[in-house]
Amino acid sequence: MKSAGWMMRSRRGAIAITAALLLSFVVGGSSPTAGVVRPGLLVGAYYYLWWPLNRTDGTLRAHLIPRQGPDPTQRASSNPATAERDISQAQSAGINFFAVDWWPYRPWDDANLGAFLRARNLSHFKFCMFYETWTLGFNDGNETTPVTPGKELQFDVDMLRFARTVFSNHSYLRINGRPVVVLYLTRTLTGDVAGMIGGARRVLEAHGYDPYFIGDEVYWRVTQENPPSVGSTLTVQPQVARMRLFDAVTAYTLYSEVFTGYPGETAVVAFERRLLQTYCRATNGVVPVLPVVSPGFNDRGTRLLTNHPVQARQWLPGEGPSSTLDQMLRRVAIPSLDPNQPILFVTAWNEWNEDTGVQPIAGTPTKLDDSVTGSLYTQGYTYGGEGDSASQTLHRDIDEAKAHLLTDVSTGRCPN
Template sequence: PRAVLAFYYGWWGLAATSGARRHWGPPDGQGVAGAAHFPQGGLYDSRDPDELVRQLAVARAAGIDGFIASWWGRGGFEDGTLGLLLRAAERAPFKVSAYYETSGAGPRAGEAASARIAADLDWLARRHMTSPAWLTVEGRPVLFAYERVLEEVEPQAFADAVARVAAGGGPRLFTVGPAEFAQTRPERAPFFDALHAYSVVRETHEVGSRRLSAAAERIYRQQVAAAGSALACVSVSPGYDDREMPGRPDPRQVLKRRDGATYRVLWDAAIRAWPDWVLITSWNEWHEATEIEPSVENGGRELETTREMAGRFRTA
């Protein structure tokens, strides 16, 4: 069935709840350092159970079916958040998957990375994927992998790690591999059950507003066609602006929101492409200003667009 999923970042921390400030930079006027926008409800902690319940309620009201939670390793901060998120989702009800970001072994790590991936996936399967809130396809737990993972191992090695989980008595995972942003990367298809592009910013940030619709529709139709009989995913985003983040290379890519028009245009193009899943980048990646979560600068505009477009998508 069709689904609307949003990439979710559970790395935000405050001293009162988590013992330390995490990812939120120091206060910078009304804003916060390292982010272009400021949360409308103020800074929050991703491990605050009340905050998780609130976020899930807001997301459900906007037509979102589930979150793809960024995950950075066994026992890490985001791992703890994932467990709390799943417990909240079980009561919502709401679906959750994980975004496997890295093995932590570094680029071209080969066998070392493959072994760590297998251990990570076994951990996820045993500790988290047993939750009834975990997203599944035909009974198989869904796992997304970020592009960085295939900088560490070849696709075959990742597939071997997935097979090791099943051989060890774990579930047969449904893997959604990276297609390297808007590229289709057909050579990767045999190693995953589906492919996804996290973002189309690279291909659209320099496209004028008049040409954005045609450019996005071309990209999305190519992605859906490349999926063939496999599950087809396309990604939409309200914008992108990481200029407040230190340490990233210049020139920075900026996809302007254009008072909400960018998000609407991308959604329109996505619906016309007829995918199975629409992935929203993102619920709360404040560093890159891709969030649809309400902000001081944009209010709840993107949530209203999501609610409208998700309804259209399901009935198209």
């Protein structure tokens, strides 16, 4: 959605901006480092249950010449075979859990979640809930999601319904025995956020659940928890009180119009590392900051009129289709891992409206699209023919991340 100088993921609105663990972690394993016991690496990817329905919102791949994109006959979220294939491919890439997107008032989401849960290989994988917090009433005018007593109750009901549905599943992701819930766009919440999060914890605890909440708090500019009545609601300062309500924080995306084109020609590495460090230091490392990585960004297939510039999948001209993913993993995400809570998110497994998908995809490399200029959608960058290059890159770099954790002798929680 259109925002006042900052970006957020939106499937209906626009975006703007100024500026794994080995599975043993889930069941209690660990790896020794410098005389201390530390958990192993957890790698999760955001996963969507909306295919092929969401193709109607538009994708870049549908405008390429030749036309490309996920095969709707092979990728329907209503078919358990789709989840089985995705789980198998994700495991091969080194991913060990999906953060499954869930809108609480969409019947097809519930039905498709049921199909996902019937995947025969789910018992060898993990998943957690990725809750669409802006369903509570995001205000596009001032970029806020105000917390009211009614919204607190709605949040309680949503959390309890999902908990009763899936927390008992043996494949549900737990950290130290606590079921993980990722909350999208908490950085827009205003008002009695503490009451809402604390109230949900009490409701869940009354039913025997102790949730591990991960908030989407990290970004270049965020909404003030208690914004002024006059003036901008936004700030570049981490909202520490809001951050402390969560067990960990992350970013869904760090896309910025400042760092578009070929990322290797920008200062994106230095700025993202500094941002993650700033958020970590805001709580003196008490609240873990979990890095995120994306293969690129292009939402022009769904939001052409907003004219967001492309962040190419190629790090530099002539480099491979997963070189941006590779560089951001090795130079930002891996060095920014919290050694005491090493969790890394990938945005995303199968998000093709914003072209951040990393799942294997067929196609032919091309810069040509079906616009009047032949490049309104691609902006002259190459798309198509990625195949399983992202999976191979993830597998290689995740192995590197595990080695990094084994040799990391740092005692602080915040990266340098």
